[in-house]
Amino acid sequence: MIIYVLLVCSFAVATAEFVLVGLLPQVAADLGVSVPAAGQLVTAYMVVVAVGGPVATVLTRRLPRRELLAGTMALATVSAVASAMATSYPMLLSARLGSALAQALFMAVASQVAMASVPAERQTTAVARLFGGFALATVLGLPLGSLVGEAFGWPVTFVAVAVLAAAGLLGVLVFCPRVATPPPTGVRESVGGLFRPALLAGFGVTLLALTGFVAAFTYVAPMLREVTGLSPGWVSVGLVGYGLGTIAGNLLAGRVRPDAISRRLPAAVGALAVILLAQPVLLPVPPIALAGLALLGAAAFLVVPLVQTWLMGQVDAGSTGLVAAVNISVAGAAGALGAALGGAVLTVGLGPAWIGPVAAVSVLAATVVAAGIARQRAPLPDVTATPTRAEAG
Template sequence: MPIALFVLGLTVFSLGTTEFMIAGLLPELAAGFGISLPHAGLLISLFAVGVVIGAPTMTVLTSRVPKKATLVALLAVFVLGESLAAMAPSYGVLLTARVITAVSHGAFFGIGAVVAANLVPQEKKARAIAIMFGGLTIATIAGVPLGTFIGQQFGWRTTFWAVAVLGLLSLVGLGTLLPHQPRDEQPSIRSELSAFANPKVWLALATTMLSQAGLYAAYTYVAPLLTNVTGFPETAVAPLLLLFGIGSFLGTVLGGRFADRRLMSTLTVGLVLLSGMLLLFDVTAHNEVTMIATLGLFGVAGFLINPALQTRVMDESEGAPTLSSASNISAFNIGNALGPWLAGLGIGAGHGYLAPSRIGAALAGTALLTALLGMVADRRERRSAVLRAADGEPYTRALVMANHSSGHGNFDAPA
């Protein structure tokens, strides 16, 4: 694999660390600015809003700029935002810095995924995306706990400075190691928008949003589940979350390999596993041994689908993948916000700490339905290709057109 892919992974590690580390630093930030914890929590929710809005907006605004130059510029804005956050004299300035960082964060993920896929042959596309997104899973394993530790020991500003330095190193790496992509390869805004005329793009975006909502509905409240239901001491939560993180990394790696062979099969099987693992919490949450095993497998199942989710959207936007890729990042973040909100409603209604996993299973099951609808649409396209061939259109040409819409040539179901 090209070394530029691993530079993209390092960059995503920095982006992922700054996205999630705030949760561990909320007490320090609230105390530092003299505000309440819920008020400080706006640093998380407004970051998600910035990603949702910024990813497609920045992609459209930079559509005529070569992708390498766009990524370098976005990363420079990210470093600027982290530096501003580290120096923030007031809560308002810190909030502004977080929004600036979020806008560049979302667009970088969307455009970076397209660049990662372009660095490798077609049959390795999902693995390339998995390497890039692997930086995010490593951030959950190491970056977030380390960022929280640094902030607690040396002050929260030190954590932002550390991430800014990582971003600067990534900036140098991208500038020197990422191949240049000529401007004439950039599709027009009209062609990018035309991708959304394909219903399968919307099905793919819905699958992303619903699956992530299911995942994060359960994950957000896993700590009180472990302590209040399973009976683990609070000191065991961090090692158990590390186990989940290791599982998520393994799931991302396996998901990239499987998706390159059978994209839609990987996605649907992964969603079945995710739904099953979430339902399994009801059975295993009352025993420490079974809960440990379930938590690790939950991490694998939750992230097994991610490379397929991103690749599916890009495949269905053949010739104009950048805006839809960025929109998929928005879908990820909408799901990340929707799931915990619904789970919180379940807990607030008195259904206990197993309510999030049950709600998550329902959301993941709905995501499975949208994925299956996408597979039905794929079958119809292949059947249409056969009919067009019967009417005189060259069969090979018709079939290749259908293959592009069903997982870059890998059949997952017979026509």
């Protein structure tokens, strides 16, 4: 049951992240700021997620996992309520930073709880379900949040997010098992361990693969409009298809056993590279373009949980949270690099159709790194945390 609770929690925190994108014009008008200024709320959010996750994970490394998870969801709930009540730009910014910190810490702690709550052979499934909340947020959370905001005002959207987060908090309090607190680890030892070659390779796959993916996805609407010739309505249909693809990829990732990830990862990353390389061929034909967008989402959300699970399997229980948080931060950095890469392709005049092939270079490099991981695979340590006698009693 806890895996489904974590799915609800991740859906709530992911919706809190994504939903502002569809509400920027309303927020800017109500708070008396420009749309670019309102857009800085998104930038600030991502900076906190990237930087705050590892820092918060280190600072809370000695706290009980169940209580820490509940605390992050409480912070997510309070921050969403504060966002709904904000009457000025500084108030909304402060509330958004609280939501960002909650999300950053949640992903690290929830990954630990997910892996500790199931047998070793189901750990990939557990982590995939956790990321499934983000996939659902792209399909349901963002569009529904935008519709609610347009109909009733953007504060009501954040009220809905607060209700979701509160439901997740209740689920954690009722269903989350008492997971053993990781053994004490010094800050220097924890941080130093991040520079092991195996971990650097895993972070490299995340950075290179997601940089290429985000480069293409950021400009998917111009691609579908200008190259494929789709109307705005059909672009929306394509984005729904993308969201369904992310769910399919997530489900497929959950079927890969942890001890098979290193063997499957090169093919998964390679599939993403092939889809990007094929963009100039796929985009001119509308049905194929829409199918290609769904495949893009499926490939990306196949890679992400596989890498996260593999990385957490390379360290002892005391370091899994930090490794998970750092990988999320690397993903955030990849997002910034990918958006810049896609923009650079357009700036030099190559056109939207060529973003995919250019972005594929980064993903092909990730495929090479993943192949290196497959060649050097070693037995994964058992990182399933077992409740201590005191906690179990």
